[in-house]
Amino acid sequence: MRLNTIAATALSLSLLAGQSALARDYYFGSDLSYVNEMEDCGATYSRTGMPEDVYGIFKSSGANLVRLRLWNDPKWTPYSNLADVTKAMRRAKAAGLPVLLDFHYSDDWADGEKQLVPAAWAKLSTDEQAEALYRFTYDTLMTLHAQGLMPDQVQVGNETNGEMMGDLSWKEGQAKKPINWDRNARLFKAGIKAVRDAGAKTGTTPRIMLHIAQPENVESWFLNATQAGVTGYDLIGISYYKKWSKMDMAGLGAVINRVRHTYPDKDIVVVETAYPFTDKHLDNNVNLMGEDFDLFGLWLFAGRAGPLPARSDAVDAR
Numbered sequence: 001m002r003l004n005t006i007a008a009t010a011l012s013l014s015l016l017a018g019q020s021a022l023a024r025d026y027y028f029g030s031d032l033s034y035v036n037e038m039e040d041c042g043a044t045y046s047r048t049g050m051p052e053d054v055y056g057i058f059k060s061s062g063a064n065l066v067r068l069r070l071w072n073d074p075k076w077t078p079y080s081n082l083a084d085v086t087k088a089m090r091r092a093k094a095a096g097l098p099v100l101l102d103f104h105y106s107d108d109w110a111d112g113e114k115q116l117v118p119a120a121w122a123k124l125s126t127d128e129q130a131e132a133l134y135r136f137t138y139d140t141l142m143t144l145h146a147q148g149l150m151p152d153q154v155q156v157g158n159e160t161n162g163e164m165m166g167d168l169s170w171k172e173g174q175a176k177k178p179i180n181w182d183r184n185a186r187l188f189k190a191g192i193k194a195v196r197d198a199g200a201k202t203g204t205t206p207r208i209m210l211h212i213a214q215p216e217n218v219e220s221w222f223l224n225a226t227q228a229g230v231t232g233y234d235l236i237g238i239s240y241y242k243k244w245s246k247m248d249m250a251g252l253g254a255v256i257n258r259v260r261h262t263y264p265d266k267d268i269v270v271v272e273t274a275y276p277f278t279d280k281h282l283d284n285n286v287n288l289m290g291e292d293f294d295l296f297g298l299w300l301f302a303g304r305a306g307p308l309p310a311r312s313d314a315v316d317a318r
Contacts, residue, residue, distance in 0.1 A: 027269055029065030029100070030058060036088055037079045055095035066092040067100040067271065069158065072118035072136065073107050082140060089149045098152035100209070100271070103140075103191065105133060105165055110158045112213030112239070114174045117165035126183050129165060130190040137194035145202045154206040156191035159213035159239055159272075161221065164188065185228035192232045211237035211271060214245045215255040222263070236263060237271035 035054055045054040055066070068088050071080045078084065085101070092099050104110040107118050121132050137156075144150055157164055163179045164187045192208055199205025210233050212221050218238055236259060240252050247255070256268050 027065045027267075029063045029067060029097075031067040031069070031102075031272070032058070032088065032092070033067070033069045033080055033102075035091075036084055053091070053095070055091050055097060059095045059097050063097060065100055065153070066097045067102055068092075069102040069104060070140070071104050071107055073120060075107065082143070086144065086147065086149065089144065089151070090147075093149060099149075100153040100155065101144075101151035101206070102155040102158055102211075103137060104158045105136075105187075105191075110160070112159040112161040112217075115157075115160060115162045115164050115166045116168055116174075119168070121165065122168055126186060130186050133165070133187055134190040134194045137191050138198050141195065141198035141206075142201070145198070145204070150198075150202060150204045151206050153209055153235065154195050155209045155211050155237065155271075156188060156195065156233070157211060159211055160188075161213050161217050179224070181224055181228040185225070185230050188225070188230045189232075192230075196232060207234040209233065209235035209237045209269070209271065211239070213239040213272075214247075215240060215252045216246045218255055218259060219262070222259070233266070235267045235269055237269050239272035240270050241273060242275075 032054065044051040045057060046052055047057060058066070066088075068085050069080050070082065070085050074081055089099050089101075105118065106116050108116060110116065117129070118132075121129050124132060137154075141150065141154070162174045162177060163184050166174045166177075188210070195206055195208050210222075210225070210230075212218050215238055218236070222236065238252075238256070242248070245252075252270070256270075259266075260268050
């Protein structure tokens with residue numbers, strides 16, 4: 001994503017300035033996983049032309065959640081590893097912002113098209129992989145807890161449309177392969193148990209989210225997961241990118257409504273969405289979104305979605 005488009009994520013957050021986060025019945029936040037890297041590259045964040053701490057900007061603008069991704073052993077980058085996440089969590093906590101920690105269970109991006117096993121776990125049996133996943137999750141949370149940084153929420157997997165921790169040779173398109181739900185469920189159960197066990201040990205149990213990309217995939221996936229015995233989670237996370245979804249906003253709302261009634265004990269959260277704030281090319285880089293997208297904002301919260309009001313004070317990143 002080009003640096004200019006960071007403002008798009010912040011756009012919706014600024015609308016709630018002056019409103020108490022505790023008074024709201026929904027989560028309103030942003031994924032700030034790139035902040036450390038952007039600042040190392042010289043980026044600053046501002047609202048009125050004067051640089052400010054970006055976590056403080058989001059907090060004072062009404063945000064009540066920060067999302068941070070975690071890869072297992074990303075040798076290709078010094079970011080989104082445990083050290084980087086720890087640094088980011090300290091900043092979020094210092095600003096008074098709760099944290100959603102997003103375990104990808106991969107050394108690189110896990111998403112709706114691919115779920116690639118960490119290289120260190122590639123030759124393990126399913127039992128061994130489940131144990132490795134459990135241990136990585138549990139040890140990470142205990143390490144964070146020891147520093148006063150236990151996350152408030154944990155994602156067990158990221159956009160897990162396809163079978164979790166797939167073969168490294170599968171690459172793109174792996175999500176279209178049939179899922180072995182016996183194996184898949186064992187991995188999810190291991191991750192959920194690790195969060196619950198760390199919570200029991202520390203007295204602080206994060207809320208657990210399972211996360212699927214695009215609303216048209218949500219109902220069938222959670223039906224299969226339920227039938228396979230995957231339980232013990234608290235939140236259903238959805239990615240919604242209109243450019244790549246078969247559904248418009250009305251379709252997204254209808255899915256959210258049905259899922260809320262099917263799983264009344266779960267909160268439904270559009271946990272991932274982003275849109276450029278302009279269709280202009282402001283540099284020589286490729287425009288990731290292309291030219292065939294609609295510019296619109298979202299206000300997003302548990303169980304519901306609606307259009308943004310017209311007024312906004314966007315955060316600028318330069």
